[in-house]
Amino acid sequence: MDWTSSTERATRRPPIPVKIVIAGGFGVGKTTAVGAISEIDVLTTEAAMTEVAAEIDRTGHTPDKTLTTVALDFGRITIDAEIKLYLFGTPGQDRFGFMWHDLTEGALGALVIVDTRRLDDCYPAVDYFEKIGLPFVVAVNMFDGKLDHELNDVRWALAVGEKTPLITVDARSRRSVRDALVAVLHQALTKAGAR
Amino acid sequence: MVDPARVPPYLLTGGRARPVDENLAIEAQVFTTLAGRADIPILQFEVRDIVAACDDEPLAVVEVASKLGLHLGVARVLVGDLVASGHLMVQRPPIDPSRRVEIIERVIRGLDQLD
Numbered sequence: 347m348d349w350t351s352s353t354e355r356a357t358r359r360p361p362i363p364v365k366i367v368i369a370g371g372f373g374v375g376k377t378t379a380v381g382a383i384s385e386i387d388v389l390t391t392e393a394a395m396t397e398v399a400a401e402i403d404r405t406g407h408t409p410d411k412t413l414t415t416v417a418l419d420f421g422r423i424t425i426d427a428e429i430k431l432y433l434f435g436t437p438g439q440d441r442f443g444f445m446w447h448d449l450t451e452g453a454l455g456a457l458v459i460v461d462t463r464r465l466d467d468c469y470p471a472v473d474y475f476e477k478i479g480l481p482f483v484v485a486v487n488m489f490d491g492k493l494d495h496e497l498n499d500v501r502w503a504l505a506v507g508e509k510t511p512l513i514t515v516d517a518r519s520r521r522s523v524r525d526a527l528v529a530v531l532h533q534a535l536t537k538a539g540a541r
Numbered sequence: 542m543v544d545p546a547r548v549p550p551y552l553l554t555g556g557r558a559r560p561v562d563e564n565l566a567i568e569a570q571v572f573t574t575l576a577g578r579a580d581i582p583i584l585q586f587e588v589r590d591i592v593a594a595c596d597d598e599p600l601a602v603v604e605v606a607s608k609l610g611l612h613l614g615v616a617r618v619l620v621g622d623l624v625a626s627g628h629l630m631v632q633r634p635p636i637d638p639s640r641r642v643e644i645i646e647r648v649i650r651g652l653d654q655l656d
Contacts, residue, residue, distance in 0.1 A: 423652070
């Protein structure tokens, strides 16, 4: 698209950016899910500068241990002439909690991807989304097309209420990820309508 | 060219860790103003790269960071500065709750049309 003509710029409607957060433990398929549906290759940015610099401000020197960064993966889907949907994959653990405010602020909703062999990994994300009232759906990633647990067992283990949808997803499949995102958006609609 | 990954983040931002615009969402769309385009030849380093990148097409703050190999926090600080100086304009995510339902429905329709 040619964005360089100023007359065209004057008539073009500004883009509307929206986002959905995809949370889950390491290796659970977040980046795979983003990549399965993104129209661009999954991009990565480092996102721990605030913490690092805050430490430097306080001490006046650079302690090595604070120079850790976390990779934030993201993708994009152009929805129509105006709306751009961004998908952010974020680690679900507590120690990345400093990023969650930026990630969830204004988000339409979240998809929590769960590996039934490591349910613990997603507790902090579920807790956080419940606390801030962000609509979310829990999706159990089907590795090799099979479930290790019954969905009801997963619901029980995670202690998520009946109002939170629990679905399965194949993170490698574009259609499956699409359906999971649509489930998140329906949850968001329900919540928006209930207000 | 210096590998940006090897430059301490605080050197790029004059030691500041917080953006001038605390509410600058990471998905906010940034694009170059005509004044910004006119200044590209006289701007330097990362700031010039940002203004040039956003002149081609609107980019999310997080895309600016990724494209230029900057830490996300650094990109937010620099973009905030460039908006304040009139080189960039920013289009924020919609916050109007009444707009939200319409937008969610449009996103659902858009996703439904994917193969």
